[in-house]
Amino acid sequence: MDRRVKLPRRPALGLWLFLLPAAGFLALFYFFPLATIAQVSFARAAGGLAAVLAEVAGSAVVRGIFAFTVWQAALSTLLTLAVGLPGAYLLARYRFRGQGLLRALTAVPFVLPTLVVAAAFNALLGPRGWVNVGLMAAFDLSAPPVTFVNTFGAILLAHVFYNTTIVLRLVGDFWSRLDPRLVAAARALGASPARAFREVTLPLLAPALGAAALLVFIFDFTSFGVILVLGGPRFATLETEIYRQTVYLFNLPVAAVLALIQLLCTLGLSVAYTRLSARVAAPLNLRAARDTRQPLRTPRARLTAGLLVGGLVALLVLPLAALALRSVVRLDAERGQSGPVQTGFTLAFYQELGQNRRNNLFYVPPTAAIGNSLAAASATVALALALGLPAAWAVAAQGSREAKRPDATSAAALALDALLLLPLGTSAVTLGLGFIVALDTPPLDLRASPLLLPLAHTLVALPFVVRSLVPALRSIRPRLRQAAAMLGAGPARVWREIDLPLVGRAVIVAATFAFTLSLGEFGATAIIARPEHPTVPVVIYRLIGLPGALNYGQALALSTILMVVCTVGILAIERLRVGEVGEF
Amino acid sequence: MNAPLTATPTLEVVNVTKAFGPQPAVDGVSFALAAGEVLALLGPSGSGKSTLLGLIAGLDTPDAGDLRWAGASLRGVPTHRRGFGLMFQDYALFPHKDVAANVGFGLRMQGHKRAAVAAGVAEALALVGLSGFERRDVNTLSGGEQQRVALARALAPRPRLLLLDEPLGALDRALRERLLEELHTILRGLKQTTVYVTHDQEEAFALADRVLILHQGRVAQSGPPAEVYARPASRFVAEFLGLHNLLPARLAVQNLAGGATGLVALTDAGQLPLAAEDVPPGLRGAQAVTVVVRSEGVRLAGPDEPADLEGTMLDKSFRGNRHRVSVRVGQADLVVALEAGQPLPAVGERLRLRLSPHAVTVLPEAAPDA
Numbered sequence: 001m002d003r004r005v006k007l008p009r010r011p012a013l014g015l016w017l018f019l020l021p022a023a024g025f026l027a028l029f030y031f032f033p034l035a036t037i038a039q040v041s042f043a044r045a046a047g048g049l050a051a052v053l054a055e056v057a058g059s060a061v062v063r064g065i066f067a068f069t070v071w072q073a074a075l076s077t078l079l080t081l082a083v084g085l086p087g088a089y090l091l092a093r094y095r096f097r098g099q100g101l102l103r104a105l106t107a108v109p110f111v112l113p114t115l116v117v118a119a120a121f122n123a124l125l126g127p128r129g130w131v132n133v134g135l136m137a138a139f140d141l142s143a144p145p146v147t148f149v150n151t152f153g154a155i156l157l158a159h160v161f162y163n164t165t166i167v168l169r170l171v172g173d174f175w176s177r178l179d180p181r182l183v184a185a186a187r188a189l190g191a192s193p194a195r196a197f198r199e200v201t202l203p204l205l206a207p208a209l210g211a212a213a214l215l216v217f218i219f220d221f222t223s224f225g226v227i228l229v230l231g232g233p234r235f236a237t238l239e240t241e242i243y244r245q246t247v248y249l250f251n252l253p254v255a256a257v258l259a260l261i262q263l264l265c266t267l268g269l270s271v272a273y274t275r276l277s278a279r280v281a282a283p284l285n286l287r288a289a290r291d292t293r294q295p296l297r298t299p300r301a302r303l304t305a306g307l308l309v310g311g312l313v314a315l316l317v318l319p320l321a322a323l324a325l326r327s328v329v330r331l332d333a334e335r336g337q338s339g340p341v342q343t344g345f346t347l348a349f350y351q352e353l354g355q356n357r358r359n360n361l362f363y364v365p366p367t368a369a370i371g372n373s374l375a376a377a378s379a380t381v382a383l384a385l386a387l388g389l390p391a392a393w394a395v396a397a398q399g400s401r402e403a404k405r406p407d408a409t410s411a412a413a414l415a416l417d418a419l420l421l422l423p424l425g426t427s428a429v430t431l432g433l434g435f436i437v438a439l440d441t442p443p444l445d446l447r448a449s450p451l452l453l454p455l456a457h458t459l460v461a462l463p464f465v466v467r468s469l470v471p472a473l474r475s476i477r478p479r480l481r482q483a484a485a486m487l488g489a490g491p492a493r494v495w496r497e498i499d500l501p502l503v504g505r506a507v508i509v510a511a512t513f514a515f516t517l518s519l520g521e522f523g524a525t526a527i528i529a530r531p532e533h534p535t536v537p538v539v540i541y542r543l544i545g546l547p548g549a550l551n552y553g554q555a556l557a558l559s560t561i562l563m564v565v566c567t568v569g570i571l572a573i574e575r576l577r578v579g580e581v582g583e584f
Numbered sequence: 585m586n587a588p589l590t591a592t593p594t595l596e597v598v599n600v601t602k603a604f605g606p607q608p609a610v611d612g613v614s615f616a617l618a619a620g621e622v623l624a625l626l627g628p629s630g631s632g633k634s635t636l637l638g639l640i641a642g643l644d645t646p647d648a649g650d651l652r653w654a655g656a657s658l659r660g661v662p663t664h665r666r667g668f669g670l671m672f673q674d675y676a677l678f679p680h681k682d683v684a685a686n687v688g689f690g691l692r693m694q695g696h697k698r699a700a701v702a703a704g705v706a707e708a709l710a711l712v713g714l715s716g717f718e719r720r721d722v723n724t725l726s727g728g729e730q731q732r733v734a735l736a737r738a739l740a741p742r743p744r745l746l747l748l749d750e751p752l753g754a755l756d757r758a759l760r761e762r763l764l765e766e767l768h769t770i771l772r773g774l775k776q777t778t779v780y781v782t783h784d785q786e787e788a789f790a791l792a793d794r795v796l797i798l799h800q801g802r803v804a805q806s807g808p809p810a811e812v813y814a815r816p817a818s819r820f821v822a823e824f825l826g827l828h829n830l831l832p833a834r835l836a837v838q839n840l841a842g843g844a845t846g847l848v849a850l851t852d853a854g855q856l857p858l859a860a861e862d863v864p865p866g867l868r869g870a871q872a873v874t875v876v877v878r879s880e881g882v883r884l885a886g887p888d889e890p891a892d893l894e895g896t897m898l899d900k901s902f903r904g905n906r907h908r909v910s911v912r913v914g915q916a917d918l919v920v921a922l923e924a925g926q927p928l929p930a931v932g933e934r935l936r937l938r939l940s941p942h943a944v945t946v947l948p949e950a951a952p953d954a
Contacts, residue, residue, distance in 0.1 A: 392636075479674065480672075480679075482641075482663070482672075483672060483678070484664075484678075485642075486641060486665040486669060486670040486738075487664075487693055487696060487737070488741065489689075490664050491665075501680050
């Protein structure tokens, strides 16, 4: 019956109309700005494009920056895999108490603003962080013994912190659905555990592993806040160099050429990623995760699991805890105060957020920044849902018809699905730069518009929104509606009991994604936010750059607030998500 | 056990036809269902049984013919007003509702109060042996548990007709055996009028008062399981029921000892005696027919007995209570099931066999290769 029940033919015109808003948005606010960047590179340079290209290509500095960008991304990716794979194994193969919570917690870093992550590591390992303060107190040292901030190690550690969840998700979810009998079969045929892993598990995991590595590499390659704040001025990647050339040197042609180089790299990587993740989705004989996970039986398994869980918690949760704790503790001397440092619990940093101590007309109190951020985030949610819901519906409808008759509409829906991913692979600074150079002429002069931030944030949030909605929309099989009808539910009741709750949850998930991503977005915001209307991340960045314990404390307090909001958001997402396999 | 067919019919299917392409999926099917009767729609995949079930449920509308309930046409009555229960092969449990909310769904649709719904849920879960599962997430249940929840969900609103679409199809064999027993007990206990769709004759025979065998959208045969098994109406039915030894034959009348005459079938395996009631009426003389030699209707002939069949043993394999033996009789190869616990000749030796009464059934069709 299933095979024969025909879905009502949806008019193709309807699908086109549903695709249109998102496609138009992408054309206007992604492709147009990027094209303008390219065009600016030709036009504004004194000696034409050739001169700029020659200048960039001939510059040893740029070559060094490029090499360093690749090098740090590659090393970060390797380290992330080294940390993530054992964790993926743990989550994939074993069943233990607190597994769900651990899984949810590991997702928290992913949505945290880079500046919060930077502040968290600062609070743990920085010159005024817990480790140094503790060591100084214990051994009576006069200077912090651990140098962390402005080191290469800081960049690497932060990248691992950030992206481990990608490996846990992509590899772990796939691994958990691999039939364990395959390994058992290899063992029965005489393979040692290591051999079975190498010959059976590893080749099967390869697509997921490759996809995870590529995605991590893309994020590391275009990483901005981590390099800027934790790496400091000594380290420059393409992304921070684009920012420097734009904001400090006003050298737009060079910035544009750098942005194009970066875009070409990420484009290639994104295409490779899309190919690989299609193979991850390809039908292997996958099984439900609940059938493949086993309890921890032997003491050795328990010990291993304990160590892995402990390691993950130390890496992912400790910095965040350090941040929260540091924001309510006074460790430093007050200004002008000498002698023994007065330490203890304080809410001073939070109280300070609302005050304009300097009576400076251009000073923006942090509470106002919170208002700006919330406004931008709310607008982003509205915009991303308005564009994403129809697009997701079209993509989902396409998926169910795919097998029967591939046509122009379904091809367009598929293409849009892929295109929506592009902004993810494009550096946020480049996007911001594109907005500045492209949206400056009437009728599209948005430079002073309060819509500029939500527009940029929507570009970043849209792929997440669509990807959260599509599986939920697809999960509403006609069978469920039929089952409800058989039990006596009329059409309206079916919609209320089946469609609405399933889509409703996904809408909440999508909205939360858009909200948290907008709250934390820094790369594009740093370029396009107007100085008098900064968002929270921008203010954190400013405060970190200012001297004094009070400013630092305020940065910590603001970061903590942002962290709490994002953590609550991601935990809600984890709770409400429909389906088993996590998607990026 | 057979429900009396004179009882008031509940569901009547009258000459129903439904086509999705040029070939009709259901082609002029008619039958009626007595209250409390369990009818099995039996057939291979593509025979139209699931389509028929969808038509009864109201998920599809017939192209021609009519469906009636207690004499009143169901045409235009939407699915949710028919008061039927349907259990899907893949269960279609609501993923966003827990076990209790799934099972209680139909009761809520009937407008019952919260307490009544809870009581109904508890009762339905007790019926399927899942008491205490109320708060469980349906996504974490095993296949067998999901199957029981689906059954409880279909039963809880007390449907006037229960439709089961391959309800045991997705389960492994051992679990199927057990659930089959339970399903039998539950349906009998509730006197639940049921249409049960399956491709598995064992399930159909175990559960049904009556089976209706479908072939290419048409009714190939219907009747109580034992009767259908004893007298398959066609080669298709015989083969579908897993009967071996279909031999082309001609009927002949033969003089027997004592001056009586008897019918025999002339086959490649020699002359086979026939009981008159195993020959469909209207078949006489030298007509080309097909005979079925039931593998379990054959035993070893004693040393002093005359043999009905005599041949060479080709192969034997032990099957617990039986030996499955291949034997060449004349030009025909037969498969017979011989009781275990008796000495058998070795492969290649002569085998003398006797036929029990009704071991040979005549089908009124010539074998295609005859």
